[in-house]
Structures are given as structure tokens and as C-alpha cells.
Amino acid sequence: MENLVLAFAIIGALGIGAQWLAWRFNLPAIVLMALAGIIAGPVLNIFAAPDAVPGTPPMEALFGEFYRPIIAVAVAVILFEGGLQLNFSELRGLTRGVRRLVFPGVPIAWFLAAAAGYLIAGLTWQAALLFGGIMVVTGPTVIIPLLRQSKLNPRPATLLKWEGIINDPLGALLAVLVYEFLMLGDHGGTSVDIVSSLILGSALALGFGFAFGRFTATTFRRGWAPEYLKPPILLALVLICFELANLIQEEGGLLSVTAMGVTLANSRIASINDLRLFKENITIVLVSGVFIILTANLTMESVRSLDWSAFWFLVVMLLVVRPLTVFLSTIGAGLPWKERLLVGWIAPRGIVAVAVSSFFGASLTAAGYLDGDKLIALAFAMVFATVVLHGFTISPLAKALGLASRERPGVLIVGASPFSAALAAKLKEMEVPVTVADASWRRLRPVRLANVPTYYGEILSEVTEHHVDLNRFGYLLALGGNEAHNALVATDLAPEMGRSSIYQVNARGKDEEDRKALSYTLQGRTFLHSGVALDELVRRHYSGWIFQRTKLSEEYPPEQYKKDLGAESEIILIIRKGEILFASQEVPLKPDIGDTVLAYIPKPTEQKPDKAKDKAEKAKAEKPKADAQSTETGPAKA
Structure with a gap:
């Protein structure tokens, strides 16, 4: 192929297409991307250039x-995004187990992985040290979707999540340090010169990244850049920081952009969440494209290089290195053996491991190290093995150990009111997991009296994620009395839960011409088909409206149910094959046979007894009986 524009179009279609298929069918995205790249590359060879040099x-x-340069820029942005997730204030509240998995967990994993690479995979000690540092990474881009899929209990989920976030940049930094050590050693320096130069160069790279991070934070905090220019300015500064640090020290840019991301994450910037979302979107595009490029770049020769030594290396990494690392590092951490067993098995590698291995593998090959190409093949094999095995075993293993919720996806209601308290109580009665969150202890009183789980605190607080595991909830109802707060909740949690799973009640009547109304783009789906205001729902509650649950069947079809329901009643939700479907203006519900429907109906009217009417009906019923008796006795008298 000679048309680069067509090549980029195919790469984008394959990468984003694989991401969509993974979302649609709940599969590991990295596996689908790798398969797409392998089919397009080594199998079909559609990217082959006709005038390429053989081999x-x-x-x-x-x-x-x-x-x-394409791979280098992608790795730089990915590492910066990883550093941007590392907020030290969030680490203070973590368990001792998370800290142990970082230290001494990282050095233990580095040493054991390097030993396995040298003794089993047949790598040189230089390549083994570099590859061992990369294998410390357990990618958050892979582990977080697995946690959502498996619905782990909060503690093991926290261990795996934060280990991936923290170790993601650490593994890349170890690879950078080993690479710099090797490059300095090749220039004939003594051990003291190498170590001192490495320390000085690393300090300069870290300082350079810190300075860029502080400059960016000051620029944004003082309003020297408009909001709409902040994301592109940030991207440009990341690339500038990366290249300038590389000019100071070879490959020092990876160290600098990571330090820049960590610095920004710990700076008080009001728009930090928007910047994180933008960088996450950019990272998804880069991950999709770069992963297709890396897998399509594999040749059949590199695939064939994976012999039995590579197989046994994978076995040792999965069954010895990872469990032993977790066992040794968590001694005295107070973790039950079941949690240590689960964490010791789950350690999927992701895009960072492949991208960094490919980058440094090519650099080692260019520097004369013959094992550089082997690192790339081993990294892909490790990613395939861990993602497939861990992705398909985490749920069964967690359930077998009793560390996963067996409940259906729950409902998180933000905003306590008489209506939301009654709805939560009814959901609990229907065995739907539900929690009501509110910052007012007084408003939570009726919810507590109904014996429904509550969260007392601001749902948008940074410390909330340490107390509320959002992975347990598949739906969010913003039912507070402040429409602006409801919209803020919907906007803030949309990246985490998906906007299609968030429903927001109107705090007042819906009026398209109302200049005080919030923009529709800031809100979740409108709760209930009628879009009735919260005040009206509360009024209906006090006037005696009740929740009615109905099971539809062939004997009681949907047509008859709608006729009996009446025009005033509201359908709240439908449970269809275990899935909850809430009513909204955007997606009207159509009940079907087999559905369980929850409706909000007016108070049933009590008919007053009518004595005259009852007496007439009684006389009418007795008259045929008297006539029948006279007919029977007539002939006898005769």
C-alpha cells in the first residue's frame, strides 16, 4: 500500500470498530484490536508496500x-494521561494492601520478571531487566472494564484498580531508567559515571516535567487561556515537553511527560476533570490506532520466534511471578487469603506494555541488541494470554470465592425526597439493589426509616469513590430538587456510567421557551415519559399515589394492561429478562408479554355503600327464586 491517507483510514476504522464491537458485546477491546491488526497485517498483508526491502x-x-516518532508520541501521550490520574490526595485514604502492591510489590515483580526473562525466555540480562520493568505494568485501560464486568467487592476492586493506575507509569519509568543505563554503558563510562549521569539526567527530566506542569497549572488557574483552548494547549505543551526533554537526555521525554501529568493531577485546577476527559478521548484514539499499527507490524518470522521457551515464560509469569509477588508484598497487610488469591491471579497487561515494549525493542535493536525484536513478540504474547485468561476467568473465580456481587446491576438515586424514598423502598421490595445518596441527613430520614441503604455525603466529592463503588450500579436517577445539581451529577458521572444510563427529573415544569432552563446537552435522559416535575411527583405522593407492580402474560396482555392503567398513571420502569428499562421522554417504553411493569398510579377510589341500590339489587335477585318455588309447588297443590 502506498496511499498513506487510505492506510490511516483503514487503521482508524479497524481500531474504533474493534472498540465499538467490544462495547457492544461486552468483550475485551484489546483482544479484538489485536485480532484486527493481525488479520490486516501478518495474515492478509494489506499494508505491505510493493517496493519494501525484504524482511x-x-x-x-x-x-x-x-x-x-508516531509510536513515541503515542506512548508519551498515554504516559501523560496515566500520570494525570495519579492524585496523591486520593492515595491517602487507600488501604495498606494498595501501598504494599506498589512498594515492595514493584521491586519484587521487577526482579522476578527479569529473572524469568533471563532464565526461561532466553533473553540477555540487559533485555531481561528492561522487559521485567515493563511487565510491572497492569494496565488500567484493561483492568477497569474487567472490574465493571465482574462486579467485584469494593476492597479487591480497589486493590486492582489503584495498582493499575499507579504502576502504569512506574513500569514505563523503570524501562526508561534501564534503557538509559544501557545506552550510557555502551559509551564506555565507568559504573560511577553511569550511575551519576543516570541520576542527574533523571533528575533533570523530572524537574523539567515538574516545571512544565507548574507552568501549565498557573496558566490555566490565572485565566491566561480560554476554556475552549485549554485542551489543545495542553496537548501542544505535552509534545513540547516531550521533545525538549529528549534533547536534554535521550528518551528522557517519557520521564518528563509522566512527571508533568502527575504535577497537573496534584495542582488545584478547576477544569482538571474536563482536561482528563479530553486526554482520555485522545488516548482512546491513539490506543486504537497505535495498537493496530503495532499488531499489523508483526511478521510471521516474529510470531514463529515464540517457541516453547516463550510458552514456559508465560506459564511462570502467570502462575509463579504474579502470585508470589502478591503473596510476599501483602504479608501483614491484613488481607484475607481469598482476596490475595484473586489479586494474585488477575494482572492483565494492556496497551502501555505493548507500546513501550515496541518502542524500546526497536531502540535496542537499533543499538545492536539482538533481543529487541523478541521483546515485541513476548509483549504481545503476554497481553494475549493475560487479557484472554483473566478476562474470561475473573467473574467465575470471584463468584466462586464469594468476592463478587451476585445481584443484578443496582440503582443509585441522588437526591432524597418523599417520592424518591417511596420509589427506593419499592425497588428494594422488588429485590433491585438500590442506594439513595444525599448531602442532607434530614432529607435521608424517610429513606433510613424504610431500611434502604443510604450514602450521606456529596456524590460529586473527590472522596466519594472511596465510599461508593459505582461499579455496583448500572443506573443513576438524579431526583434532587436542584435542577442545576442534577445536571452537574449527570455530566460528571456520564463518563463513568454512560449518559444512556442516567436519568434526571425536572425540578420544575418543562418549557422549551424558558430562558432559565438548562441546556439539554448538560442533562441526562428525562425521567418518565411525561417529563413531569419533581414538585408534581411529591404532590402526588402526598395525595396518595402508589406504586403498582404488574406481571404481563398472555392471559393479561399489554393492550389490556394499558387500557386498565388509565391516562393519568405513569410507567416507571420495565424489568425485561433481568434488565431494567426506565421510562424517559427520549426512549418511550413498550411493555411486552413477560415483562414486569412498575407504574405510579393514583390512589384507588373507595366507593361509598348505596343502601337503596343494594336493597333493589337484592330484591331483584330474590324474585326469580320466589317464582321458581311457586312453579315447583303449583302442580302439587293441584
Whole structure:
């Protein structure tokens, strides 16, 4: 292929298409992306350049001298995004187990992985040290979707989540340090010179990243940049920081952008969440594209290089290195053996491991180390093995150990009111997991009296994620009396839960011409088909409206149910094959046979006894009986 625009179009279609299929069918995205790249590359060879030098990998031949810069920029942005997640204030409230998995967990994992690479995979000690540092990474881009899928209990989920977030940049930093050590050693320096130069260069790179981070934070905090320019300015500054640090020290840019991300994450910037969302979106695009490029760049020769030594390396990494690391590092951490067993098995590697291995593998090969190409193949094998095995075993293993919720996806109601308290009580009666969150202890009183789980605190607080496990909830109802707060909740939690799973009640009547109304783009789906205001729902509650649950069947079809329901009643939700479907203006519900429907109906009217009417009906009923008796006795008298 010679058309680069067509090549980028195919790469984008394959990457984003794999991401969509993974979301649609609840599969590991990285596996689908890898399969797409392998089919397009080594199998079909659609990226092959006709004038390429024999033996040159297809993507390197296609992009030429731009191949390594493309990978380098992608890795830099990915590491910056990883550093941007590392807020030290959030780490203070973590358990001792998370801290143990970082230290001494990281050094233990590095040493054991390097030993396995040298003794079993047959790598040189230089390549083994570098690859061992990379294998410390357990990618958050892979582990977080697995946690959502498996519905783990809060403590093991916290261990795996924060280990991935913290170790993600640490593994790349270890690889950078080993690479710098090797490059300095090749120039003939003594051990003292190498160590001192490495420490000085790393300090300069870290300081450079810190300075860029502080400059960016000051620029944004003082309003020197408008809101709409902040994301592109940030991206430009990341690239500038990366390249300038590389000029100071070779590959020091990876260290600098990570330090820049950590600095920004711990700076008080009001728009930090918007910046994180933008960087996350950019990272998804880069991850999708780069992963297709990396897998398509594999050749059949590199795949064939994975012999039995590579197989046994994977076995040792999965069954010895990871469990032993977790066991040794969590001694005295107070974790039950079941949690240590689960965490010791689950350690999926992701895009960072592959991208960094590919980047440094090519650099080692260019520097004369023959094992550079083998690192790339081993990294892909490790990613495939861990993602497939851990992705398909985490749920069964967690359930077998009793560490996963067996309940259906729960409902989180934000905003306590008489109506939301009654709805939560009814959901609990229907065995739907529900929690009501509110910052007012007084408003939570009726919810507590109904014996419904509550969270007392601001749902938008940074410390909330340490107390409320959002992975347990599949739906969010913003039912507070403040419409602006409801919209803020919907906007803030949309990236976490998905906007299609968030429903927001109107705090007042819906009026398209109302200049005080919030923009529709800031809100979740409108709760209930009628879009009735919260004040009206509360009024109906006090006037005696009740919740009615009905099971539809062939004997009682939907048509008859709608006729009996009446025009005033509101359908709240439908439970269909275990899935909850809430009513909204955007997606009207259509009940079907087999559904369980929850409706909000007016208070049933009590008919007053009518004595005259009852007496007439009684006389009418007795008259045929008297006539029958006279007919029977007539002939006898005769």
C-alpha cells in the first residue's frame, strides 16, 4: 500500500470498530484490536508496500522514518494521561494492601520478571531487566472494564484498580531508567559515571516535567487561556515537553511527560476533570490506532520466534511471578487469603506494555541488541494470554470465592425526597439493589426509616469513590430538587456510567421557551415519559399515589394492561429478562408479554355503600327464586 491517507483510514476504522464491537458485546477491546491488526497485517498483508526491502516489517516500510516518532508520541501521550490520574490526595485514604502492591510489590515483580526473562525466555540480562520493568505494568485501560464486568467487592476492586493506575507509569519509568543505563554503558563510562549521569539526567527530566506542569497549572488557574483552548494547549505543551526533554537526555521525554501529568493531577485546577476527559478521548484514539499499527507490524518470522521457551515464560509469569509477588508484598497487610488469591491471579497487561515494549525493542535493536525484536513478540504474547485468561476467568473465580456481587446491576438515586424514598423502598421490595445518596441527613430520614441503604455525603466529592463503588450500579436517577445539581451529577458521572444510563427529573415544569432552563446537552435522559416535575411527583405522593407492580402474560396482555392503567398513571420502569428499562421522554417504553411493569398510579377510589341500590339489587335477585318455588309447588297443590 502506498496511499498513506487510505492506510490511516483503514487503521482508524479497524481500531474504533474493534472498540465499538467490544462495547457492544461486552468483550475485551484489546483482544479484538489485536485480532484486527493481525488479520490486516501478518495474515492478509494489506499494508505491505510493493517496493519494501525484504524482511522489513510492513508498517515500518509503509511509514518509513515516521514510524518510530508516531509510536513515541503515542506512548508519551498515554504516559501523560496515566500520570494525570495519579492524585496523591486520593492515595491517602487507600488501604495498606494498595501501598504494599506498589512498594515492595514493584521491586519484587521487577526482579522476578527479569529473572524469568533471563532464565526461561532466553533473553540477555540487559533485555531481561528492561522487559521485567515493563511487565510491572497492569494496565488500567484493561483492568477497569474487567472490574465493571465482574462486579467485584469494593476492597479487591480497589486493590486492582489503584495498582493499575499507579504502576502504569512506574513500569514505563523503570524501562526508561534501564534503557538509559544501557545506552550510557555502551559509551564506555565507568559504573560511577553511569550511575551519576543516570541520576542527574533523571533528575533533570523530572524537574523539567515538574516545571512544565507548574507552568501549565498557573496558566490555566490565572485565566491566561480560554476554556475552549485549554485542551489543545495542553496537548501542544505535552509534545513540547516531550521533545525538549529528549534533547536534554535521550528518551528522557517519557520521564518528563509522566512527571508533568502527575504535577497537573496534584495542582488545584478547576477544569482538571474536563482536561482528563479530553486526554482520555485522545488516548482512546491513539490506543486504537497505535495498537493496530503495532499488531499489523508483526511478521510471521516474529510470531514463529515464540517457541516453547516463550510458552514456559508465560506459564511462570502467570502462575509463579504474579502470585508470589502478591503473596510476599501483602504479608501483614491484613488481607484475607481469598482476596490475595484473586489479586494474585488477575494482572492483565494492556496497551502501555505493548507500546513501550515496541518502542524500546526497536531502540535496542537499533543499538545492536539482538533481543529487541523478541521483546515485541513476548509483549504481545503476554497481553494475549493475560487479557484472554483473566478476562474470561475473573467473574467465575470471584463468584466462586464469594468476592463478587451476585445481584443484578443496582440503582443509585441522588437526591432524597418523599417520592424518591417511596420509589427506593419499592425497588428494594422488588429485590433491585438500590442506594439513595444525599448531602442532607434530614432529607435521608424517610429513606433510613424504610431500611434502604443510604450514602450521606456529596456524590460529586473527590472522596466519594472511596465510599461508593459505582461499579455496583448500572443506573443513576438524579431526583434532587436542584435542577442545576442534577445536571452537574449527570455530566460528571456520564463518563463513568454512560449518559444512556442516567436519568434526571425536572425540578420544575418543562418549557422549551424558558430562558432559565438548562441546556439539554448538560442533562441526562428525562425521567418518565411525561417529563413531569419533581414538585408534581411529591404532590402526588402526598395525595396518595402508589406504586403498582404488574406481571404481563398472555392471559393479561399489554393492550389490556394499558387500557386498565388509565391516562393519568405513569410507567416507571420495565424489568425485561433481568434488565431494567426506565421510562424517559427520549426512549418511550413498550411493555411486552413477560415483562414486569412498575407504574405510579393514583390512589384507588373507595366507593361509598348505596343502601337503596343494594336493597333493589337484592330484591331483584330474590324474585326469580320466589317464582321458581311457586312453579315447583303449583302442580302439587293441584
